[in-house]
Amino acid sequence: MQELQAEHKKRITPKRPRDYLCWAAAIAVVAALVYTTVTNENYGWPVVFSYFTTDAIIEGLLLTLVLTVVSMALGIVLGLLLAVMRMSHQAPISGLATLYITFFRGTPVLVQLIFWFNIAALYPNVSIGVPFTDISTPVDVNALMTPLTAAIVGLTLNEAAYMAEIIRGGFASVNRGQYEAADSLGMTGFTRLRHVIIPQTMPAIIPATGNQVIGMLKGTSLVSVLGVAELLNSAQSIYARTYQTIPLLIVASLWYLIMTLALSVPQSMIERRFSRSTRRPAAVATATKESLL
Amino acid sequence: MKADGTIVARKLCKSFGSHQVLRGIDLTVAAGEISCIIGPSGSGKSTLLRCVNGLETVDRGVLRVNGEDFGYVEKDDAYHAVSPQRLAEQRSRVGMVFQQFNLFPNMTAESNVMSGPVLVKKVDRKVARERAQELLAQVGLAGCGHKYPAQLSGGQQQRVAIARALAMDPSIMLFDEPTSALDPELVGEVLAVMRDLAHHGMTMLLVTHEMAFARDVADEVLFMDEGVAVERGDAREVLANPREKRTQEFLERVL
Numbered sequence: 001m002q003e004l005q006a007e008h009k010k011r012i013t014p015k016r017p018r019d020y021l022c023w024a025a026a027i028a029v030v031a032a033l034v035y036t037t038v039t040n041e042n043y044g045w046p047v048v049f050s051y052f053t054t055d056a057i058i059e060g061l062l063l064t065l066v067l068t069v070v071s072m073a074l075g076i077v078l079g080l081l082l083a084v085m086r087m088s089h090q091a092p093i094s095g096l097a098t099l100y101i102t103f104f105r106g107t108p109v110l111v112q113l114i115f116w117f118n119i120a121a122l123y124p125n126v127s128i129g130v131p132f133t134d135i136s137t138p139v140d141v142n143a144l145m146t147p148l149t150a151a152i153v154g155l156t157l158n159e160a161a162y163m164a165e166i167i168r169g170g171f172a173s174v175n176r177g178q179y180e181a182a183d184s185l186g187m188t189g190f191t192r193l194r195h196v197i198i199p200q201t202m203p204a205i206i207p208a209t210g211n212q213v214i215g216m217l218k219g220t221s222l223v224s225v226l227g228v229a230e231l232l233n234s235a236q237s238i239y240a241r242t243y244q245t246i247p248l249l250i251v252a253s254l255w256y257l258i259m260t261l262a263l264s265v266p267q268s269m270i271e272r273r274f275s276r277s278t279r280r281p282a283a284v285a286t287a288t289k290e291s292l293l
Numbered sequence: 294m295k296a297d298g299t300i301v302a303r304k305l306c307k308s309f310g311s312h313q314v315l316r317g318i319d320l321t322v323a324a325g326e327i328s329c330i331i332g333p334s335g336s337g338k339s340t341l342l343r344c345v346n347g348l349e350t351v352d353r354g355v356l357r358v359n360g361e362d363f364g365y366v367e368k369d370d371a372y373h374a375v376s377p378q379r380l381a382e383q384r385s386r387v388g389m390v391f392q393q394f395n396l397f398p399n400m401t402a403e404s405n406v407m408s409g410p411v412l413v414k415k416v417d418r419k420v421a422r423e424r425a426q427e428l429l430a431q432v433g434l435a436g437c438g439h440k441y442p443a444q445l446s447g448g449q450q451q452r453v454a455i456a457r458a459l460a461m462d463p464s465i466m467l468f469d470e471p472t473s474a475l476d477p478e479l480v481g482e483v484l485a486v487m488r489d490l491a492h493h494g495m496t497m498l499l500v501t502h503e504m505a506f507a508r509d510v511a512d513e514v515l516f517m518d519e520g521v522a523v524e525r526g527d528a529r530e531v532l533a534n535p536r537e538k539r540t541q542e543f544l545e546r547v548l
Contacts, residue, residue: 180348181395181454185409185461186385188377195412199399 044247060234079163104161170201388458403438448479
């Protein structure tokens with residue numbers, strides 16, 4: 001009977017001192033942070049709340065969103081073009097794309113933004129025209145390159161370089177056998193691309209693009225140096241008047257945090273759906289709607 | 294358009310860089326004939342097979358598939374490459390089954406089988422779906438049409454791949470080591486489908502290591518080594534009484 005009882009005994013891993021110690025340490029850190037944020041009046045929480053939804057801040061917030069959407073959309077289009085060029089069998093074409101990507105990924109965005117803002121110093125007058133005709137329009141670059149234009153141009157051109165690499169990576173992830181199988185059925189280039197290859201690039205491209213969107217949202221704060229009244233710049237304009245620097249930086253930070261958290265929910269759903277996509281092909285099919293078949 | 298289901302190769306040569314993979318191969322497969330290519334790895338068997346539907350280009354020699362020059366047209370000075378559309382059209386009459394199946398993972402089994410007829414031949418989707426269901430039943434996979442390749446076993450995937458190739462109504466079927474990537478217990482089901490196909494008079498050219506299958510089903514065997522056709526003849530004859538020393542050595546090792 002002794003042995004039968006032993007078979008029924010539960011197995012327990014006793015808690016060790018270090019398990020409690022970790023909890024104690026974490027609680028202590030959080031408690032200290034809470035204590036200081038509540039008691040230190042320099043945080044200026046009443047100021048934070050009073051400015052949180054003020055017109056200037058909301059307008060800045062909207063401009064941040066517009067900049068993110070526009071630069072991202074244009075960046076994806078240009079990135080696709082660059083990726084196609086980069087994958088070209090024509091060495092000069094792929095060389096041009098490589099040069100572009102190397103340059104834009106190898107220099108800081110902040111420098112690029114300031115550069116575009118000052119491009120008129122390099123090319124004061126450009127004329128746009130139809131080659132071999134008299135039709136042409138002179139363009140005053142200085143007037144054209146407003147802070148907002150420079151911001152969109154700078155963010156777009158930089159984003160395109162990163163998107164090009166993401167898209168290229170997506171295509172590289174498709175097995176060569178897939179091209180051969182499509183060829184052996186007699187599919188021509190476009191059909192093969194549209195129905196076989198592109199759907200299979202999506203599991204690699206979509207989650208990475210989601211990350212880029214979140215990065216872009218935060219990256220737009222850089223254009224504040226050009227005087228574009230986006231979220232950070234709007235906060236700066238207020239504290240330049242009121243000297244309430246910290247409370248207004250908190251306002252901006254909280255808005256950035258809210259927006260990135262809002263984006264990270266769909267992002268993590270997308271990532272879960274596309275993870276190990278070869279084992280979960282239904283996700284690929286539904287994501288691309290598998291329209292024709 | 295004649296598609297008589299014949300393959301004729303004369304003095305076929307192919308190099309990858311400085312490495313000569315095919316060194317003047319001759320091959321004749323008559324309509325309805327089953328021909329097996331055997332030989333050690335790296336002997337050029339797969340390359341030869343892949344040339345027959347243009348997955349590899351030929352450097353020199355004559356290659357006629359379905360009674361016409363494949364991928365090129367002969368002119369006075371040289372063979373000129375045909376347009377991509379013409380090549381695709383020629384390929385669509387030659388079915389190919391790969392070692393790694395190469396099913397489209399973004400499509401169900403049924404959509405895989407329908408993909409050729411719908412996307413290439415522009416067959417009405419309803420007609421193509423009915424035909425796909427017939428073909429899936431023919432390879433013993435009735436009712437599996439809604440499944441994705443990842444939900445099927447290797448043997449099932451390869452049978453879907455065969456159905457997909459058959460959906461184009463090819464006059465020739467090529468098999469590139471169709472059972473080499475399969476677990477041993479799944480080999481039989483794929484060979485059964487191929488055997489069934491052979492009995493229905495399909496012209497078949499296959500690279501295989503299944504000597505028993507070659508002996509039972511094949512009309513002719515071609516033994517290749519280092520890019521050369523060492524021995525060619527009646528399947529049972531070559532496998533039972535090989536004349537060449539290299540063939541004897543190879544068969545001793547694999548049998």
